[in-house]
Amino acid sequence: MQTEKEDEDDASPQECVAMSDFTGSGSDQLSFSCGDKLLVHIKSSSDWWWAELRGVRGYVPASYLRPGDAEEEDTSLEDPWQDEEYFGSYGTLRLHLEMLSDKSRTEAYRQVILSNSASLRNKVVMDLGCGTGIISMFCAQLAQPSVVYAVEASSMAEYTRQLVRQNNCEEVVTVLQGRAEEIELPEQVDVLVSEWMGNCLLFEFMVESVLLVRDRWLREGGVMWPSSAALTLVPCQADSYYAEKMAFWEQPYGLDFTPLQPLAQQEFFTKPKFSHLIEPNDCLTAPCDVICLDMYTLQVKDLEEIKGQFHFCVEKSGVFHGFTAWFTVHFESLETGGATVELNTGPNSEPTHWKQTLFMLDRPISVYAGDLISGNIVLYRNPVWRRHMTVTLHWNINSATEETDNCQVGTKVFPMWR
Numbered sequence: 001m002q003t004e005k006e007d008e009d010d011a012s013p014q015e016c017v018a019m020s021d022f023t024g025s026g027s028d029q030l031s032f033s034c035g036d037k038l039l040v041h042i043k044s045s046s047d048w049w050w051a052e053l054r055g056v057r058g059y060v061p062a063s064y065l066r067p068g069d070a071e072e073e074d075t076s077l078e079d080p081w082q083d084e085e086y087f088g089s090y091g092t093l094r095l096h097l098e099m100l101s102d103k104s105r106t107e108a109y110r111q112v113i114l115s116n117s118a119s120l121r122n123k124v125v126m127d128l129g130c131g132t133g134i135i136s137m138f139c140a141q142l143a144q145p146s147v148v149y150a151v152e153a154s155s156m157a158e159y160t161r162q163l164v165r166q167n168n169c170e171e172v173v174t175v176l177q178g179r180a181e182e183i184e185l186p187e188q189v190d191v192l193v194s195e196w197m198g199n200c201l202l203f204e205f206m207v208e209s210v211l212l213v214r215d216r217w218l219r220e221g222g223v224m225w226p227s228s229a230a231l232t233l234v235p236c237q238a239d240s241y242y243a244e245k246m247a248f249w250e251q252p253y254g255l256d257f258t259p260l261q262p263l264a265q266q267e268f269f270t271k272p273k274f275s276h277l278i279e280p281n282d283c284l285t286a287p288c289d290v291i292c293l294d295m296y297t298l299q300v301k302d303l304e305e306i307k308g309q310f311h312f313c314v315e316k317s318g319v320f321h322g323f324t325a326w327f328t329v330h331f332e333s334l335e336t337g338g339a340t341v342e343l344n345t346g347p348n349s350e351p352t353h354w355k356q357t358l359f360m361l362d363r364p365i366s367v368y369a370g371d372l373i374s375g376n377i378v379l380y381r382n383p384v385w386r387r388h389m390t391v392t393l394h395w396n397i398n399s400a401t402e403e404t405d406n407c408q409v410g411t412k413v414f415p416m417w418r
């Protein structure tokens with residue numbers, strides 16, 4: 001871990017305590033365990049600090065640390081769910097406009113209600129995290145449930161009540177403001193519908209609320225919508241993103257800026273890139289479902305660490321810049337044998353507001369048709385910041401040709417976001 005920063009000293013290093021384990025990736029990141037006392041020498045950015053542990057220095061994720069001195073009690077006041085910020089953001093229109101403008105997403109939920117309208121007659125429905133109430137009003141408009149409990153924790157709920165009245169749905173739709181896992185209902189529900197999926201499927205971990213409500217309010221034999229969810233991964237090229245963030249420094253205006261490339265790697269390739277639009281021909285192999293969740297059996301404790309394996313066979317030679325991930329959810333029919341509705345956020349479907357998520361490797365790797373890229377993905381839920389996770393990717397590349405007969409191995413940890 002000897003690096004050029006060795007001789008850089010700073011005024012007075014600050015002692016910090018690690019709030020959870022961190023396994024560094026790359027040569028300049030420092031690993032540590034929960035409870036370790038680190039000396040922070042330079043707060044080089046809001047996300048990464050230059051710190052020392054037992055005489056070794058390296059970059060550490062700032063969000064894993066808390067001040068080691070008297071301010072301790074302050075951070076204990078921090079809400080690990082960040083509810084104020086989270087529900088505050090859903091109290092404004094920006095995110096609701098983005099979701100409602102996403103036709104692929106919203107029409108999929110409308111299709112679910114429409115294709116199950118007969119079976120929804122006289123059913124008790126909960127719309128968990130109803131936002132502006134669009135799904136609840138689809139139920140009231142397109143079917144005849146006995147009641148829809150539209151549950152919304154943010155201040156948007158007040159407006160949702162107005163929208164329900166404005167659209168003559170108040171006979172069927174009851175808006176309840178509060179966290180769904182904390183509110184009281186007069187009865188169990190037959191159907192639990194929710195649009196809970198975050199980037200990379202789980203980010204925000206709203207899914208925990210869905211599971212808690214399932215266990216408390218979904219009657220025996222009740223239906224979960226979505227019924228299942230899958231995270232899909234594919235090794236890909238990302239030429240334009242790589243050119244924009246890394247190759248740019250090779251010769252801007254005829255000058256050599258390559259000494260900035262390690263910084264560029266740190267700044268642009270450490271975290272996943274949300275809202276990435278992958279072209280189908282960027283895929284180097286056929287995609288693979290690496291994680292499949294059954295919404296009837298998934299448990300909250302399972303969310304701490306979710307692991308998936310992959311084995312890809314390179315279909316065409318190209319540059320392996322990274323992995324792209326997206327998700328698909330399925331809504332089973334209320335009628336046995338009825339059609340399942342699918343919402344697919346992948347590159348071969350209509351784009352959605354999630355788009356896809358790009359995980360860039362530190363360095364691109366040339367791969368050739370027939371090469372095998374195998375390994376695993378692990379989603380580690382952040383033990384402190386409960387809406388966050390890290391995504392760890394391990395991969396091996398076994399060459400199909402004798403040119404590069406050695407097996408290349410790699411691993412990288414992506415914070416999302418803390």
Ligand SMILES: NC(=[NH2+])NCCC[C@H]1O[C@@H](n2cnc3c(N)ncnc32)[C@H](O)[C@@H]1O
Pocket residue numbers: 087090099128129130131132151152153154156178179180181195196197198199204206209
């Ligand atoms: N697909 C997503 N990633 N986000 C879209 C749904 C999020 C909506 O559900 C609300 N919401 C999120 N969690 C909860 C909860 N536990 N209880 C009630 N409302 C919630 C949140 O305020 C917002 O209006």
